[in-house]
Amino acid sequence: MDTKRTIFPNPVLPYLLLAPQLVITLLFFIWPAGQAVKSSFEREDPFGLSASFVGFQHYVRLLNDPLYLDSLARTAVFAVAVTALSMAFGLALAVAVNRLVRSGRVYTTLLVWPYAVAPVIAGLLWWFLFNSTTGVLAYFLGQLGIRWDHNLNGTHAMILIIIAAAWKQVSYNFLFFLAGLQSVPHSLIEAAAIDGSGPVKRFFTIVLPLLSPTTFFLFIVNVNYTMFDTFGIVDATTAGGPAQATNILVYKVYNDGYLGLNLGSSSAQSVLLMLIVVVLTVIQFRYVERRVQY
Amino acid sequence: MVENRPFLTFLTHLVLIAGVVIVAFPVYVAFIASTRTREVLVGGMIPLLPGGHLIENYTEVLSASSAANGLPSYTLMALNSLCMALIITCGKIAISILSAFAIVYFRFRFRLLAFWIIFITLMLPVEVRIIPTYKVVADLGMLNSYPGLTVPLIASATATFLFRQFFMTVPDELMEAARVDGSGPLKFFRDILLPLSRTNIAALCVILFIYGWIQYLWPLLVTTDPGYYTLMMGLKRMVAVQDGEVQWHLVMAGAILAMLPPVLVVILMQRLFIRGLTETEK
Numbered sequence: 001m002d003t004k005r006t007i008f009p010n011p012v013l014p015y016l017l018l019a020p021q022l023v024i025t026l027l028f029f030i031w032p033a034g035q036a037v038k039s040s041f042e043r044e045d046p047f048g049l050s051a052s053f054v055g056f057q058h059y060v061r062l063l064n065d066p067l068y069l070d071s072l073a074r075t076a077v078f079a080v081a082v083t084a085l086s087m088a089f090g091l092a093l094a095v096a097v098n099r100l101v102r103s104g105r106v107y108t109t110l111l112v113w114p115y116a117v118a119p120v121i122a123g124l125l126w127w128f129l130f131n132s133t134t135g136v137l138a139y140f141l142g143q144l145g146i147r148w149d150h151n152l153n154g155t156h157a158m159i160l161i162i163i164a165a166a167w168k169q170v171s172y173n174f175l176f177f178l179a180g181l182q183s184v185p186h187s188l189i190e191a192a193a194i195d196g197s198g199p200v201k202r203f204f205t206i207v208l209p210l211l212s213p214t215t216f217f218l219f220i221v222n223v224n225y226t227m228f229d230t231f232g233i234v235d236a237t238t239a240g241g242p243a244q245a246t247n248i249l250v251y252k253v254y255n256d257g258y259l260g261l262n263l264g265s266s267s268a269q270s271v272l273l274m275l276i277v278v279v280l281t282v283i284q285f286r287y288v289e290r291r292v293q294y
Numbered sequence: 295m296v297e298n299r300p301f302l303t304f305l306t307h308l309v310l311i312a313g314v315v316i317v318a319f320p321v322y323v324a325f326i327a328s329t330r331t332r333e334v335l336v337g338g339m340i341p342l343l344p345g346g347h348l349i350e351n352y353t354e355v356l357s358a359s360s361a362a363n364g365l366p367s368y369t370l371m372a373l374n375s376l377c378m379a380l381i382i383t384c385g386k387i388a389i390s391i392l393s394a395f396a397i398v399y400f401r402f403r404f405r406l407l408a409f410w411i412i413f414i415t416l417m418l419p420v421e422v423r424i425i426p427t428y429k430v431v432a433d434l435g436m437l438n439s440y441p442g443l444t445v446p447l448i449a450s451a452t453a454t455f456l457f458r459q460f461f462m463t464v465p466d467e468l469m470e471a472a473r474v475d476g477s478g479p480l481k482f483f484r485d486i487l488l489p490l491s492r493t494n495i496a497a498l499c500v501i502l503f504i505y506g507w508i509q510y511l512w513p514l515l516v517t518t519d520p521g522y523y524t525l526m527m528g529l530k531r532m533v534a535v536q537d538g539e540v541q542w543h544l545v546m547a548g549a550i551l552a553m554l555p556p557v558l559v560v561i562l563m564q565r566l567f568i569r570g571l572t573e574t575e576k
Contacts, residue, residue, distance in 0.1 A: 004466055007401050008479040017396035018408050020389040024449035029415045032426035039426070089313070096309045099302070109561055110314045112568075116556035117321075118508035120526045121549050124533060125320035128327065134335050134542060136323055136342070170317065172571075179572055199302065228421040232510035236530050250421050257425040258515065266425050273422040281417040 033274065040267035058268035067244065068252070068269075075227060075248040078162060082230075083222040085166040087215070090173025095203070097174075098181040108178070115171040119164075119232030126164040127237045130156075150238060154245025157238045161246050164237065165230045172225075173218055180214035181207065220284045224277065249273055321553070328352070328547035335542045351547045366520045368548060371528040375552075378443050378513070378524060379506030385448040386502050387495055394457035395483055399469070416451045420512055428515050438519040447512060453498055456573055460494050461487070497570030500563045504556045525552045 040058055042051040062068045093111060097104045114122070129137045130150060138148040150157040184207055192202045231250050234240060240247035240255060247255070253273065257266025323342075327335055330345040355368050365371075396402075397409055420427060427446055436442030464487065472482040510526045517523060523531075529552060532545045560567050 004399055004469065008399055008473075008482075010400065010479060011402070013479060014396040014400035014402045014405075017392040017400075021393040021412060021449055021454065022408060024389065024445060025411055025415055028427055028430060028446040028449060029418050029423075030411065032423045032430050033418055035426040035429065036423050092309060093313045096306045096313070099306045100310075103307075107310045107314065109564060111310075111317060112564065113557045113560050114317055115571075116504050116508070116560040117553055118510065118526050118556075120508075120510045120530055121553055122320075124529060124545070124549055125324050127533075128542065128546065129320055129323055134327075134340060136340060167317070167320065175568060175571060179568075199299075224419075228419050231421060232508075232526065235510070235514075236533070253422070254424060254511070258428070263425065270422055270425065274418060277419065277422060278417045285416075 036267045036270040036274070038267075039263055040271045043264050054264070058264045059272075062265060062268055062272070067247075070244065071247050071249055071252050074158070074246070078158065078165075078230075078246075078248055079223045079226040081162045082165045082169065082226045083219060085162065086169040087173050087177075087218055087222065089166070089170045090218075091177050091211075093170070093174050094177035094181055095207075097178055108175075111174055112171045114168055115175075117168060119168060119230060120236045122164045122168040123161070123233035123236035126160060126167065130160055150242075152242055154242055157242060157246045160237055161230070161233050164233045165226055168233075169222060169225060173222070176214055176218055177211065180211045184210050217284065220280050224280050224284075227273075227276065321550070324546040324549055327542055328544075328550050330543055332539070332541060332543050347543070351543050352551070355544050355547045355551065364520055365528055365531055366523055368525075368528070368551075370521070371523050371525045372552070374443075374522055375507055375525040376555075377440060378509065379503050381440060381444040382447055382506035382509075383499055383502040385444060386450070386453050387498055389448065390453035391457050391488075391491065391495070394454050394461055395487065397454075398458055398461040399479065399482075412449075412451050412454055414451075415449060420447060424511065424515060431516055437516050438522050440522075442516045443513055443522065443524075444506075447506070447509065453502070456494060456498065457491065459573075460491060464490060493566070493569070494573075496563075497566040497573065499570075500559055500567045501570040503559055507556045 039051070041053060041055060043054045043057070044051045093107075097107050097111075100107070117125075127150075129135050130148060132138050132149050132151070135148075141148045148156055150160045188206055188210075189202060192206055197205070227248070228250050230248070231254065234246055234248060234251045238246040240251050249269065250273065253266055253269045256262045256269065260266075323340070326342060326344055327340060328351055329348040330340065331347055334340065334345065357367075393408075393412065397405060431437060431442050431446060434442075436445070468486055469482060472486060477485070508526065509524070510530075513522075513524045513527055517527070525548075529545065529548055532548060533540050535541075
């Protein structure tokens with residue numbers, strides 16, 4: 001943590017400048033997080049009047065609960081599928097745009113806007129496309145002999161939210177891959193070309209290894225995105241159903257805590273989620289720290 | 295480009311056009327649906343060309359009479375979304391530029407502690423601590439209010455880090471010169487630092503406006519009074535009708551309208567948007 005060589009000597013002002021952010025952070029971040037940890041060790045009576053310490057009971061129960069483990073597994077499947085799909089698609093588009101000299105800007109504009117679409121709307125759009133009575137895609141699938149019904153078929157529901165989430169995330173991955181590609185030194189590519197290696201070989205032996213920091217960064221960010229920002233997609237389309245098939249962790253916290261009012265268990269779930277984000281953030285920050293030169 | 299291969303260039307364009315078509319397809323279908331009547335949409339396969347009810351449907355969405363299910367009018371919800379997005383944008387930029395200034399240009403007790411308290415919020419997205427945060431907001435009597443909708447989303451470390459990083463690159467000589475000239479910290483901040491940060495602020499505005507506009511889970515929790523519903527909640531509720539059919543033509547017109555502001559911001563402010571995104575890495 002470094003400051004400037006010279007600083008302003010003022011005993012009060014820095015505290016005043018920091019106060020707004022610190023107050024909000026303490027009140028709405030640190031305090032609730034502490035409360036979550038505290039109530040994850042307590043059992044509250046149904047009226048919220050008293051609470052008794054129960055130790056790790058909520059955690060033990062959660063980790064033995066097939067529904068929770070199931071949700072954990074589904075979240076992992078969902079996160080990995082969305083990440084893989086949107087990164088592969090984003091990389092392909094970035095490589096293509098990077099090849100073009102003049103028309104690249106136009107394509108970039110045509111590809112970045114889904115970033116600005118709200119997850120709920122992304123969910124609604126794909127839901128409409130796959131809707132069994134009105135959906136265009138459901139109709140085409142029907143022509144192919146596939147009876148699409150995400151209201152009954154858990155696999156279909158999962159595919160639906162994976163597609164909606166990946167669709168929204170492609171533009172983000174595309175932008176970062178494009179930035180990464182543009183920082184690959186041209187001289188390296190030219191040298192390889194003079195040595196006689198073709199575009200495909202150059203891509204796999206030079207470009208892809210040089211992109212690995214970007215890829216890694218995007219992997220972490222994407223997993224983070226799929227685990228938390230996709231709440232709107234799930235809520236707008238499947239609401240966790242059918243039969244828990246799309247009940248990912250963040251939706252389960254909301255479901256059990258806000259709708260089911262099972263506060264102890266919901267808090268324990270929150271704490272476990274926080275642990276997951278902490279791990280992801282630490283990995284991400286270590287990477288950023290290494291790459292960014294202050 | 296290293297060598298000129300017409301076939302590869304052709305393939306490149308093919309990949310990109312296919313990509314653009316796939317990316318745009320859902321929105322295209324939504325637009326088509328928003329120009330058709332209810333009967334056409336319910337009657338099975340929807341046509342892939344626009345119909346003639348565009349103006350009719352959009353006026354119906356925007357007029358107050360379309361409100362149903364206890365929903366307020368579309369314009370009120372749009373206004374709420376706009377307020378929310380603007381308050382979050384301004385609030386976040388204001389508090390984070392001040393705290394970054396304090397952290398970079400002063401040395402004081404608890405500086406490291408303050409830095410870490412702010413830093414740790416990077417790890418706590420609102421989604422993972424919804425219930426306890428909801429409780430705090432409820433205890434403070436902030437449910438169903440603009441502060442309740444926005445303040446908990448305002449504090450987050452990303453903007454602070456962006457400004458901190460930028461301030462570190464501002465040459466020390468500027469500040470030394472300012473001090474020699476006898477200007478205090480606030481004058482330095484206002485006359486030198488703020489103008490220098492203009493592009494960073496603008497880039498952040500773009501990102502934060504979108505962030506505020508697309509919020510869903512938080513408004514869903516803190517607002518029960520329809521007067522504070524945002525567009526995203528309203529659209530979800532337009533679909534979740536208990537009895538009768540979903541008014542798909544109106545829902546899709548509403549969705550298209552709700553998509554427009556942030557998408558336009560991205561397209562018109564593309565350079566700033568990309569700058570804000572890649573520099574905050576968030």
